[in-house]
Amino acid sequence: MARQCNDLRRKTGARRGQGETGTMRLVDWDARKRKIETGDGRTIAYIDTDTPGSAVVLIHGFTDSSLSFALLEPYLPDVRLIMPDLRGHGASHRPDDAYRLADFAEDIACLMDGLGLREAFVVGHSLGALTAMQLAATHPELVGALAVISGTLRPNTDENDPICAAMAMLRDPIDPAHEFFATWHACASPVDAAFLTMLARDAAAIPARLWSRIFQEIRSCDLRGIASRIQQPALIVHGIADPLFSVSQAYALRAYLRSGDMIELPGCGHNPHWERPGRVAGSLQGFLARHLRQSASRSIAGLFE
Secondary structure, eight states: OOOEEEETTTOOOOOOOOOOOOHHHHHHTTOOOEEOOOOOOOOEEEEEOOSSSSSEEEEEOOOGGGGGGGGGGGGGTSSEEEEEETSSSTSSSSEEEEEEESHHHHHHHHHHHHHTOOOOOEEEEEEEHHHHHHHHHGGGGGEEEEEEOOSSOOOOOOOSSSSHHHTTTTOSSSTTTOTTHHHHHSSSSSSHHHHHHHHHHHHHSSSSHHHHHHHHHHHHHOHHHHHHHHOSSEEEEEEOOSSSSOHHHHHHHHHHHHTEEEETTTTTOSHHHHHHHHHHHHHHHHHHHHHHHHHHHHHHHHTTT
């Protein structure tokens, strides 16, 4: 499928400053965003570190934004990180409808096309993990390897769960200081308070109707067919204390994925890249290095066939 994207990054966004502190990284996050406009009027916001090295696309979860990876970024200095805001989130476009996994994945494909990326290591968290799997199955040429953080085949969230009931009560304008966010962004290990405050700000900026619309799409997902089509090497990273998707769900996912490595993280809940960013980064780096070595070996072997 042809995807017409016009890169507007020279008009928006700033490069990452050298030697910036963690606090500066959070404060300047929005200023670093660039935008791509698609042929049909969609606008996709993203951050690109422009680092020489392998391209890694990081896809955030439901109600987050590219900011979700701010704590992980410092641990991955040697790869090029592309961190988009999914549609309906952050500074990207917010259509009234079209929030299927296929829609999210097509936006990522369009972004990669606009940036001239022929292939990338694609990493997704939660909704981003589902989107990454959709992309790997429907645009296999774009995904060299895949990492799934806090993913599942079937979310099947119980609508009677207290957090679901609280979400249903959200009304515009959503207050980022609402006590709901303490539960929504709860972690099994301590996470920087300023970071969580900014995440709540981004989440509260999403209209209540889109919270409901996107959540219903997530609840209806069944990725068993999609996962069975994925041929790329895959890594599953899962917090043992994840209250949303259990470790058993992660193992069920692993059974569907080709060469699916799995790393279980003690002391982590649904957001291990916030709770143990260094550990998660190390896992991603190790997996990517193995994938690159194997790809190089296959290429060399092919010369002698």
